Amino acid sequence: MQSAIFQCRPRLQGLILPVGNILTTAALSSLSGATMVQADQNNTLATEPLPGFKRLNLCNAVNDALVTALDTNYRAYVFGEDVSFGGVFRCTVGLLERFGKERVFNTPLSEQGIVGFGIGLAAMGHTAVAEIQFADYIFPAFDQFVNEAAKYRYRSGGSFHCGGLTVRAPYGAVGHGGHYHSQSPEAFFTHVPGIKVVMPSSPAEAKGLLLASICDPNPVVFFEPKMLYRTAVEDVPEGDYMLPLGVARLVVEGNDVTLVGWGQQVLVLQQAAAQLKKADGISCEVVDLRTLSPWDSEMVCASVSKTGRLVVAHEAPLTGGFGAEVAATVAERCFTRLESPPVRCCGADTPFPLILEPVYLPGVARVMEAVRGVVNY
């Protein structure tokens, strides 16, 4: 019953689809590359977008992905708090007008209800794209994720599943968010076998990964970097395409140290890598994990085997963060190739602070200090 009803768009999993020309993931990342609008020193935005691409910021890219998903699958729904008028970040603008109120609707202020209800919809084979307004508010729904969504297939012996569920939530520091508008809860979700955790780092990544997440026949939590909603602009391919889940992206190639990050931290790592190259002559290899669960340990271990050094960076607190998983796996598998112990450069073990945010975050300066530490070990 499930395979007949659960129709995603007739696409194969894990392949990039041609949009005009043949594109691969490597080509995608080097072809465009997100640019921070304010820090556009190379004036890359002055050039015209490439043919078949459209210049979008991350929130418009997400919107584009949702339009595509609703267009190609008539049993897809988008729901959440305040999504009808466009959402608090304008990611769902225009969906209600285009697809109608049966498919795009507001929910009451009940996170546990939203996710539970989405699991039920997905269990019937439909595609439920739920929105949690901020990742900080996802915790009432955590029981539904852990005990229902993650275990449905397992506990029913494969009779039922809620693969059509995708939950989107904006996460991450935004400069002034304080305790409850800046959290990065990805580590809690990676600890639960049965759900996937995906975190894009740029507009083109966001659209491709979101379409892949929606189509993936497993429940997915999709954390969007809210600081990049308007500030990251990139040439995004038009039309329908997917980026593979579980595959990491090589952002910058290097030889001396591997920097691993995800979401908005990738931009920080890129900036640190550029500055280290200029100031210290250290060549950093930057890897964007993209999917945290399951994560591309092959790629990261291959990279560390080449460079011999690892620095993982994330905004979430240090203890129990996902960086610990990466560091432990690398230490186990690449022990003899390591020149220095793997280092985690993360947020402090405190609640996300208000005015002391710059002290808490692993910004460019702290990442550079960590890299210098491992290089001079």
Next chain:
Amino acid sequence: MALPAAISGLKAKDGLQLGMSVARLFASAASQIKVEVMPYKVHRIEAPSNIVGTNVPELMSFYKLMYKLRRMEIAADMMYKAKFIRGFCHLYDGQEAVLTGIEAAITLEDSIITSYRDHCQHITRGGSVMELMAELMGKSEGSTRGLGGSMHIYNRKTNFYGGNGIVGAQIPLGAGIALAHKYRGEPNVCITMYGDGAANQGQKYEALNMAGLWNLPVIFVCENNHYGMGTAEWRAAKSPNFYTRGDYIPGIKVDGMDVLAVKHAVAFAKAYALANGPIIMEMDTYRYHGHSMSDPGSTYRTRDEINAMRTERDPIERVKKLLLSNGVEAGELKRVDKDVKKEVDDAVEAAKAGTIPPDSWLWKNMYVAPLGGEMRGVLPGQYHAPDFDPEYKS
């Protein structure tokens, strides 16, 4: 006061009698003015009388307080636009009558807990405008030392339990605080405030059930400003009659823009709660600003509606009219306005001149023990926090 004795004496009475007796308790001896307020809508309880007694000094105190709260919120709006205040700032202007009426009917021994729209509770619970503005600006002179911000204002001495960012999370806390009051034999209630959006949270019903089961002295106050962020109440709730949503718990609906109606009803509710158990109050009110400073407030409601509220139901104008028609000179009110404006402006200037908290306060109040190497995950050499910080006084 004679209140505890009076309350125990009232335990034998019920409904209408209860309300009238308590109302007489709170109206002062020189009760010259009788005002008819909008009749209360009730659920599973007898409505109190809708004739409220008051007098000019009381009305003047209401006017002064509400005007101070209004000017403070407007100053916060201006400071936010000038980027002295950053982050999330949820303003209370339009809803002043609710809090003023509640505080007039209870004492500082009663506890109060609310959501993130909590700036005004700081003032009514004995704080100063300067401390609040400094907290909004993130300065260490603020009420939470600049570490909490707009959504996290507290006052331990006057039983103000905050200031909570997560919607609806404060409701079970309120029930717990009420249990502590009852356990200690105190004649105090816990005023648990939340909004129409939070009324659809599951944890609210868990708290209602526990409060009803154990007869806790908690007054659930739903400040219904009709919009949960951008969603109108009728779109989020099957039954927007929030005062009936307690089912087995009695409820009363009050015109939240009328401070006298609120005061009278809360006095009634407090006597009821101490004698019998939980009660829900729905305050029909309105916020002029959007949900927060990031929300213009006009994408989901019309400017006509906002202006109509300002002209027809503004709480401060209503009290002003009452004062003017009861012999108070317009000039005196203007003097009050000027004094309040000066107080708020001075407070803003003093707050702007405040100091940023030092970096070492990042680790304050994580656990009871002082900081340093004991902190989980803090490696020596990575962060350095002094063990004893003479600057920090909690």
